[in-house]
Every structure is written in structure tokens, then in C-alpha cells.
Amino acid sequence: MDLRRKLEILADAAKYDASCASSGGQKRDALSGGIGSTTGMGICHSFAPDGRCIALLKILLTNVCVFDCLYCVNRRSSNVPRARFTVDEVVRLTLGFYKRNMIEGLFLSSGIVRTPDHTMEELVRVVRCLRLDHGFRGYIHLKTIAEASPELVEEAGRYADRLSVNMELPTEQGLAALAPEKGLPAIRRSMGHLHRRIEETLAERRAPRFAPAGQSTQMIVGADGADDRTLLRTSDTLYRRFRLKRVYYSAFSPIPDTSHALPSKAPPLVREHRLYQADWLLRFYGFGVEEIGGDGGMLDLDIDPKLAWALAHRDRFPVDLNAAPREMLLRVPGLGVKTVDRLIDSRRHRRLRLDDLGRMRVPLRTLTPFVVTADHRPTRLLDRDHLRSLLAPPPEQLSLF
Numbered sequence: 046m047d048l049r050r051k052l053e054i055l056a057d058a059a060k061y062d063a064s065c066a067s068s069g070g071q072k073r074d075a076l077s078g079g080i081g082s083t084t085g086m087g088i089c090h091s092f093a094p095d096g097r098c099i100a101l102l103k104i105l106l107t108n109v110c111v112f113d114c115l116y117c118v119n120r121r122s123s124n125v126p127r128a129r130f131t132v133d134e135v136v137r138l139t140l141g142f143y144k145r146n147m148i149e150g151l152f153l154s155s156g157i158v159r160t161p162d163h164t165m166e167e168l169v170r171v172v173r174c175l176r177l178d179h180g181f182r183g184y185i186h187l188k189t190i191a192e193a194s195p196e197l198v199e200e201a202g203r204y205a206d207r208l209s210v211n212m213e214l215p216t217e218q219g220l221a222a223l224a225p226e227k228g229l230p231a232i233r234r235s236m237g238h239l240h241r242r243i244e245e246t247l248a249e250r251r252a253p254r255f256a257p258a259g260q261s262t263q264m265i266v267g268a269d270g271a272d273d274r275t276l277l278r279t280s281d282t283l284y285r286r287f288r289l290k291r292v293y294y295s296a297f298s299p300i301p302d303t304s305h306a307l308p309s310k311a312p313p314l315v316r317e318h319r320l321y322q323a324d325w326l327l328r329f330y331g332f333g334v335e336e337i338g339g340d341g342g343m344l345d346l347d348i349d350p351k352l353a354w355a356l357a358h359r360d361r362f363p364v365d366l367n368a369a370p371r372e373m374l375l376r377v378p379g380l381g382v383k384t385v386d387r388l389i390d391s392r393r394h395r396r397l398r399l400d401d402l403g404r405m406r407v408p409l410r411t412l413t414p415f416v417v418t419a420d421h422r423p424t425r426l427l428d429r430d431h432l433r434s435l436l437a438p439p440p441e442q443l444s445l446f
Contacts (some may be wrong), residue, residue, distance in 0.1 A: 046128060049124060052138065054128040058108040058119055061295065062154055062188070062211070101184065102142050103152040106167055110156030114213070114224035114296060115304040116268040125304055129158070132170045139175060143183060150184030150206075151175070157190065165201070172204040186258075191227070191235040198235065199255075202242060207258035207290070210235045211268050215279035219269035222306060236260065240287040259290035266320060267297040267312030272342030273320060278334045281327055293337055294320045319344040326351060329382050330375045348437050352378045355415060356433055365417040367395050370443035378436075379412035411436055 104372035105119075113121040130138075135153065153171060156315045160163050168187060175181040187205035189198050202208055210232055214220050215230045239260045246255040262283065264276060280292040296317040299309060323344055326332040330351070337350045345396045355362065355378050363376050365386060374385045384405055391397060396419040402409060412424050414432055 048134060048138075051128040051130055051134070052104070053381070054126050055108060055130060056103065056335050057183060058125075059103045059105045059152070061118065061298065062103075062152075070136070099150075099184075100148045101150045101152045101186065102139055102148045104135070104138075104154075105153035106135065106153060106164070106171070107158055108156050109158055110225045111159070112157050112224070115226065115306055116213070116221065116223055116265055116300075116301045122302075132167060132174060134416045135171045135175050136179065139183075140179060140181065142171065143181075150186070152186045154186075154188035161190040161192035162194050162197060164192050165197040165237075166372060169197055169201050169204070170178060174431075176204045184258075189235065190237075191231045193235075195238055199242065202239070202255040203253060205256060207261060208256045209261040209263070210239070210279060212279070212283070213261045213265055214269055215264055215271050215276050216269070218269060229282065236262070236283070243288070260287070261289055261291040263293040263295055266294050266317055267299050270287060272338075273316070273323070273344045274338030274342035275318060275387075276324055276325065276335060277338065284328065294324070308371055313346060316344070316347050319346060319350060323350045331372055332376075346364045348433065349378075351376070352411070352436060357360060359432075362415045363417045363423050364415060366402075367392050367417075367419065377412065377415050379408045379415075 054252060076296070099446070107127075108119040108125065109127050110117070110119050110121055111128055118125060119340055135151075139148075139151045139225055143150075151172075155164050157170060158167070168189075172185055172187055175185065185205045186207045186209065187201050189201060189208050189210050191210050198208070212229070212232055213224060213227070216316065220227050220229060239256065241257050243259060246252045247259075271292070276294070276351065283289045283292060294317050296314055297314050298311050303309075323332075323337050326337055327334065332354070337344070337354060339345055339350070339353065344350055348356075355376065361373075361376070366374070371385060373391060374388065375382065380388070384407055387405060388397060391401060398418050398420045399413075400410070401417070402412065413421065414436075417423075
């Protein structure tokens with residue numbers, strides 16, 4: 046099989062992994078020797094949280110796999126074309142794409158070939174060759190395998206910027222039903238090992254680098270019966286216990302020859318979007334999981350979770366922007382973290398008015414029913430349903446094409 050055909054198969058097979066972002070890596074460039082950069086610009090396909098456009102070559106080493114996870118298109122029993130790169134082919138592709146200014150780095154994962162250790166050893170050979178033999182200084186995100194030996198994972202962390210172990214499903218019951226060859230204890234042990242090594246590196250300034258961009262994971266949404274509160278509760282535990290940089294949510298996509306144990310339809314993509322919004326509230330806005338779980342454990346698909354919380358707690362509003370503490374300002378619909386910090390800084394010098402908010406480009410239509418300023422107070426407190434009808438996005442006519 047020629048290299049172009051391999052790339053078509055293995056790039057397509059990698060598209061289901063959402064945990065792909067390059068923020069947080071150490072800044073390196075070619076001025077000190079070698080080639081590549083973590084800060085340059087290429088043909089960009091996504092944005093990092095700091096606003097940079099990023100492009101990574103996102104591929105699998107192989108889509109051959111000895112596991113038979115029912116939700117995975119690359120499972121052992123799946124009838125899909127198979128391919129496998131050699132270590133040298135991945136290295137040549139990465140360097141070739143980078144020199145053409147098409148990528149800024151590499152995202153590399155793999156199906157399990159023979160054993161977890163054999164596959165992990167092949168992955169490590171790729172990143173070791175890029176770093177040591179070719180002086181590649183671009184970004185590398187390496188997917189690690191939970192069952193692989195700690196020694197191989199240790200070596201991977203010396204060369205990769207970010208490591209990740211995919212949890213896939215939030216409960217042991219879900220994995221037992223859909224991925225019986227995987228188990229949460231092994232996944233947690235691997236995450237715990239990565240966490241300890243990252244913390245040791247941060248504590249000792251002279252320690253050798255180890256995954257400076259931290260670790261992340263991915264959970265599939267809608268493949269099992271887990272509701273949004275269960276997904277968020279698991280994510281919250283991972284953030285607190287292992288200090289993960291990100292949990293990525295990937296909406297389940299029905300695959301050919303799917304098992305009857307799986308849903309026949311994909312969940313609405315807006316559910317994935319709401320989970321990301323709720324995840325942001327957990328990490329940066331001081332919300333707890335039980336506050337944003339929604340009715341029956343599911344998030345409201347029509348409005349964002351912060352607005353849903355505010356509508357359910359009308360007794361906490363309106364909030365005086367000139368007197369309220371930061372913790373309460375963060376709960377006001379329409380105010381983000383940076384805007385709240387700007388408001389707090391501004392009110393040290395003068396009392397805030399509506400035109401001050403306008404200059405900050407906040408969504409006044411969403412904000413004004415919930416706040417008090419020097420020249421504004423809501424004329425009347427609308428009931429929850431009335432206010433929801435005013436603030437919810439209007440329904441849209443579906444296209445026939």
C-alpha cells in the first residue's frame with residue numbers, strides 16, 4: 046500500500062479523537078538549533094484557548110486493533126480498510142508537512158497491535174526519533190495506552206508535550222458493557238502515574254522535562270446511558286484528583302455494522318456544546334456539579350447552563366455590579382471571567398453605568414435583567430418562563446438541503 050493511501054485511511058481513522066489541542070506546551074523555536082516551533086503559524090484548522098490558530102498532523106500509527114470496543118470504528122470486528130505506518134513513515138510525514146508550513150506539530154495515537162507494550166514502544170520510537178535524530182522542536186501530543194508499562198510511559202513523557210489516556214466512558218458499567226477489555230482501574234492508575242510525574246517535575250526546577258503541557262482525556266457522549274450530570278461528575282473528579290488540563294467531549298457517531306447495544310442515532314451536537322459550557326463553569330466560574338446538572342441529570346439544550354442556573358435562582362438577582370463580590374459576578378449571565386475582572390478594576394475608580402458595560406461589549410440584552418448599575422435597575426422581575434422566552438435563541442427553520 047502506498048503512503049498516500051495509508052495517510053487517507055489513518056488520518057480518517059483519527060478524526061474521532063477530539064482531544065487534540067496544542068495550548069500549554071513549552072515555547073520552543075529553531076533559533077537555538079533544530080527545526081520546528083510550537084509558536085509558529087501554519088495552515089490552521091483549530092484554535093487553542095489562548096487564541097492561537099494551530100494545525101497538527103493528526104494520525105493513527107495503525108487502525109489495526111486487538112480490542113473490540115463496540116463504539117469504535119477501528120474495533121477488531123469492524124469491516125474497515127486497515128493500514129499501518131512504519132516509524133520512519135510517520136517521521137518523514139511529520140517533517141515533510143512541517144517544512145511545507147502545513148502543520149505546527151503532531152498528534153499521534155494508535156490501535157493496539159499485539160500488546161499494549163509493543164504498541165507503546167512503537168509510539169515512543171516515533172517521538173524519540175523526531176526529537177533526538179531530527180531535532181524536531183514542534184508540538185507533540187501522544188496518546189498513551191493505559192495498560193502499557195510505566196517505563197514506556199515515562200520515556201514518552203520526556204519527548205511529548207502532552208500525554209493523554211482516553212477514559213471513553215464515565216462509568217465502570219458502561220465500559221464493561223461496551224469495552225470489556227478496558228477497565229477504569231487501569232485508566233486511573235495510568236492517570237495517577239502521569240499526575241505524580243508532572244507534579245514532581247513542577248516541584249523541582251532542575252528536573253528533566255516531563256509532559257509540560259500536562260495530560261488530557263476524552264469521553265464519548267451518548268454511547269451509553271450516562272446522563273450529563275454523570276459525565277460532569279466524572280470530569281470534576283478527574284480535574285480535582287489528577288489536575289487534568291482538559292476533558293474533551295465527543296458526541297457518539299453511529300458507525301457501520303454497529304452493535305444493537307449502541308444507539309441507532311447520534312446525540313444532538315448541541316449536547317456536546319452544552320457539556321463544554323458546563324465544564325467551563327466547573328473549572329473557571331466556581332460552580333458545582335449538582336448546581337448545573339439540569340432537570341433529570343440532563344442539561345437544557347435550548348439555553349446555556351449559566352443562564353439556566355440564573356433562571357432557576359431568580360431570588361439571587363438582580364446583582365449590584367458596583368458592590369457584589371467576584372464570586373457572584375461570575376454567576377451573572379453574559380459576564381465572562383475577563384469581563385468580571387475588568388469590572389472590578391473599573392469600579393475602584395468610579396461607579397459603573399450601562400454605557401461602561403456597552404464599551405466592554407457585553408451582551409446587554411442578556412445582562413440587564415440580572416444587574417443593577419448606577420443608572421439602571423430592572424423595572425420588574427419577570428417570572429422564569431417569561432424571561433426565558435425573551436432570552437432563549439429564537440427557533441430556526443431547518444434547511445431542506
